[in-house]
Amino acid sequence: MTSGTPAPRRSRRERPAKPALTLDGIVAAAVALMRSEGLSRVTMRRLAQELDTGPASLYVYLAGTAELHAAILEELLGEVDLAPVTASGDWRERLADVLGSYTRVLFEYPGLAHSALVARPAGPHYLALVEAVLDLLHRGGVPDGQAAWGVDLLLQVATATAAEQSTRDGDPTAEQEHHALVDALHRVTAQTHPRIAALGPDLVSGAPEQRLAWMFRAVINGAGATPR
Helix, strand or coil: CCCCCCCCCCCHHHCCCCCCCCHHHHHHHHHHHHHHHCHHHCCHHHHHHHCCCCHHHHCCCCCCHHHHHHHHHHHHHHHCCCHHHCCCCCHHHHHHHHHHHHHHHHHHCHHHHHHHCCCCCCCHHHHHHHHHHHHHHHHCCCCHHHHHHHHHHHHHHHHHHHHHHHHHHCCCCHHHHHHHHHHHHHHCCCCCCHHHHHHHHHHHCCCHHHHHHHHHHHHHHHHHHCCC
16 A cells, blocks of 8 residues: 555444443443542543543433432442441440441542532442441430431531541641631630630640541430430
């Protein structure tokens, strides 16, 4: 063939067929895209580009971006450690461990924490998490009515905590603001702010994981002790 001869065009029929779309394949691609580019980039249009298809093809499986993010959350909830449910020890500590594991999953994927505030997955991983929380509340003797409302409160507190932390982690001024708060607390006097002065450094004491575990225990105890 001479250099001036154009190469023959390849027929569409000769090209290898693209793998058929499946919901599992779409969600797997979305998770990979989130890990590489961040959740904000995971839209129906961007995901369609990644899968070499049109957005309309994805709408057969998902209603929109919100449902897509809920599907991503459901997939990642499989990483939550539910082993404490069947372990020994105080049920409150075990429940705090489950909630801590859930929160750490959201910490690992900051954008997802905000999405989780409104996304409502309904898949097997989410149901397993809800069942685990309810089971531990039942083992602790929490009345069914309080447990039914308590599971929503506990997961909401964990989700909001992760969302707040992810916002701070992404804010370059967050550390400076924290130091300013600590400095302000140290400079108050007993004459103007007697309780702040009395507690002093204890207001900002404790490692983050210690405060998180204490918060879960406080909410767990409150749910068990507060009648509907």
